[in-house]
Every structure is written in C-alpha cells, then in structure tokens.
Amino acid sequence: MEYRFSNATLNAKTQTLDVEDKKIVLEERVFNLLLYLLDTRPKVCNQQELVAFLWPDSVVSPWSLPRLVSDTRSLLQRLGVDQDIIVTVRGQGYKFNPELKVLQQSPKDETQLNLELLSVERHSDGAHLKFWIGVTLLMCSICIWLIINHSFEHLNDKEFKASEPLDAIGRILWVDDNPTNNKKEQGYFLKHKIGVYNTTSTQEALLLLSMYEYNVVISDMGRQGEPLAGLKLLRAMRTRGDDTPFYVYTWVESENQISVIKAAGGQGVATKKVDLYESVLLHFHNEIL
Structure with missing residues (x-):
C-alpha cells in the first residue's frame, strides 16, 4: 500500500x-x-x-x-x-x-502484471506462451534478488542501532571504527539512563546527525587509516551549523591536540574514563537532577 x-x-x-x-x-x-x-x-x-x-x-x-x-x-x-x-x-x-x-494506492507487483499478460495471451501460439513464461520467471528472479539485497541493507542498518533505556534522558552518538573497545564506558552511560548509538565512519555520523538529535558526540581521533578523522568530523559539523557538544576519546592526550580540538569548536579531549564521564554528564546535569 x-x-x-x-x-x-x-x-x-x-x-x-x-x-x-x-x-x-x-x-x-x-x-x-x-x-x-x-x-x-x-x-x-x-x-x-x-x-x-x-x-x-x-x-x-x-x-x-x-x-x-x-x-x-x-x-x-x-x-x-x-x-x-x-x-x-x-x-x-x-x-x-x-x-x-x-x-x-496498491501498486501492482511486476510478477502479477506479467501473469495478467500471460492470461491475455493464453490463446496465442506456443511460442508466445513460452516467451511470457520466460519473462515471468525472469521477473521472479529479479524480485527475489531485490528482497535478498534489501534484507542485507537492513542487516547493515543494525550497525547504527544501539541501546536506549526505556526512560532515557538523552542520547550520545559514539563514532569509532572499533565500538567494542568502549563497552564499559557505554555501559556506564546506559546505567545513567543515557542512550548510546554507535557508528563507524564520519559519513555515517553526519547522516545520523542530519536525521536525529543527539545531546553529545564522542569520537575517536584516528580511524580507518585516517589519523585526523575525528577532527574532520568536528569541522564538518561546525561548518554546517551543528553545535552539538563534541569530545574526542583517545589513548594519547597532548596539549596540542586539546588546542586543535577546542579551536575547531570541540569541547575537549579525554583519555581516562573518569574524565570522559565527568565532562559528558555535565550536558545531562538538569535531567539527572
């Protein structure tokens, strides 16, 4: 329909x-x-x-x-x-x-359309009948392929989904090409009734940000062979007017890195879980209280 x-x-x-x-x-x-x-x-x-x-x-x-x-x-x-x-x-x-x-409107399925054509041609000679049977089989094969392909697309979509408590007070978009590295940290936020949504690339993150609202974005700095992926995501967000609070969560912290992130419009850099928790929870302070 x-x-x-x-x-x-x-x-x-x-x-x-x-x-x-x-x-x-x-x-x-x-x-x-x-x-x-x-x-x-x-x-x-x-x-x-x-x-x-x-x-x-x-x-x-x-x-x-x-x-x-x-x-x-x-x-x-x-x-x-x-x-x-x-x-x-x-x-x-x-x-x-x-x-x-x-x-x-109930759009007609292509296979149904071909079957109707076959019915119209039922009095034609054997060659016509074989032709339309072949067309029908071809269309059935195409439909099956489309269904299988669509199913795989939905399986891929599951990569974007994560947990959100029933009584969630807000959302975090977490961008990291190895999301399993952050299970403990994400579990901490879930216990504080904050939904966490994972994605693995800058392109996917920008698409999700254009579709849904998030309270905070947490990103790694380097991923998929790009050492400044996190910084590029931040710049892309700010260029299009997205002021969602942004934190880099990485293994190595340096003064230069902090300066670059803040100069690009980010809120900060964290290398320790405790520091990340304290910084991010500030953006949910009113809801937690």
Missing part, C-alpha cells in the same frame, strides 16, 4: 518515504507513527493510545513520544516535505494534518 500526501509517498511494504528525488528507509518507530496516524485519520490519537501502540508491553518516560514526534518532524523537514504532516492538538494528542489530501 502506498500513501501519497503533500509532495511525499509512504510505501507501507518497503517502509520507505519518497520525497521528490529523495528516498529513505524509515526507522521502525518513525514509520509506525506515520502509518498509524494515516490509518486513523482524521481522528486525534491521545498519548496513551500512541505509546501503547509504539512501545507495546513497555514502560517509557513521559517525553518519549514527544521526542519521537519532534524527531519525525525534523526528519520530514530535512527531506523537503512541503507541509506539516503531524498536527498537535493541545491537551488531546496528535493527528494527521486534515488539510492534506491522501491518496491510497
């Missing part, structure tokens, strides 16, 4: 959103939120109803849903959706924008 609204198309089968020439696979809860509001329009969905649907059999903090709605709105805006999709009804909940016209 496809839903067309504004300048966007939501594909329920592939869990993708198309906005003009941009296409993205949506994170599961973002997709479920949009689909639920579409299917229940023009009804106003209260917070209890949405929380029960999006976090079944779970206890979440009161601001988990507002944060998800905020992240979803930010993502839609970055993708270039022309109009507001989610409307807040004060004191009641959320609903799909009633001003937008929604077109629902």
Whole structure:
C-alpha cells in the first residue's frame, strides 16, 4: 500500500518515504507513527493510545513520544516535505494534518502484471506462451534478488542501532571504527539512563546527525587509516551549523591536540574514563537532577 500526501509517498511494504528525488528507509518507530496516524485519520490519537501502540508491553518516560514526534518532524523537514504532516492538538494528542489530501494506492507487483499478460495471451501460439513464461520467471528472479539485497541493507542498518533505556534522558552518538573497545564506558552511560548509538565512519555520523538529535558526540581521533578523522568530523559539523557538544576519546592526550580540538569548536579531549564521564554528564546535569 502506498500513501501519497503533500509532495511525499509512504510505501507501507518497503517502509520507505519518497520525497521528490529523495528516498529513505524509515526507522521502525518513525514509520509506525506515520502509518498509524494515516490509518486513523482524521481522528486525534491521545498519548496513551500512541505509546501503547509504539512501545507495546513497555514502560517509557513521559517525553518519549514527544521526542519521537519532534524527531519525525525534523526528519520530514530535512527531506523537503512541503507541509506539516503531524498536527498537535493541545491537551488531546496528535493527528494527521486534515488539510492534506491522501491518496491510497496498491501498486501492482511486476510478477502479477506479467501473469495478467500471460492470461491475455493464453490463446496465442506456443511460442508466445513460452516467451511470457520466460519473462515471468525472469521477473521472479529479479524480485527475489531485490528482497535478498534489501534484507542485507537492513542487516547493515543494525550497525547504527544501539541501546536506549526505556526512560532515557538523552542520547550520545559514539563514532569509532572499533565500538567494542568502549563497552564499559557505554555501559556506564546506559546505567545513567543515557542512550548510546554507535557508528563507524564520519559519513555515517553526519547522516545520523542530519536525521536525529543527539545531546553529545564522542569520537575517536584516528580511524580507518585516517589519523585526523575525528577532527574532520568536528569541522564538518561546525561548518554546517551543528553545535552539538563534541569530545574526542583517545589513548594519547597532548596539549596540542586539546588546542586543535577546542579551536575547531570541540569541547575537549579525554583519555581516562573518569574524565570522559565527568565532562559528558555535565550536558545531562538538569535531567539527572
């Protein structure tokens, strides 16, 4: 099923959103939120109803849903959706924008289309029949390949996901090509109800920062053969106006390194776990209190 609204198309089968020439696979809860509001329009969905649907059999903090709605709105805006999709009804909940016209369409599967063509040609001679059977088998093979390829893409997407407590007070984006090196440190933040999301490259980090909001970024300095990868990520963030607090967590600390990071707009460099904890927790001070 496809839903067309504004300048966007939501594909329920592939869990993708198309906005003009941009296409993205949506994170599961973002997709479920949009689909639920579409299917229940023009009804106003209260917070209890949405929380029960999006976090079944779970206890979440009161601001988990507002944060998800905020992240979803930010993502839609970055993708270039022309109009507001989610409307807040004060004191009641959320609903799909009633001003937008929604077109629902069930796109025909290519294999089904070829089978229909075969039906039309059923009175043709044997050569025609063999031709269409061959076309159908070819399309089936292509569909199977696409499904397998799509599955591998989703497996790769799991690299971006990490743990977030049900009552999380915020998020850290941790950029390191060997995330297993930081298990103890990440466990510490999780105990303090801070979600930790791992990624392994500058490109992936910048993509995630454009899609979601994080309270702090922690990065290694060198990775994947690039000794200044952390510094380049910091500069790229500041160049595009992203002022998320940034810390380098590395093995070797030097005065020059600290100076360079701070000159580029970073908050600091840490080589010890204790120093990292103290610095990062300052950005969650109000929430912890």
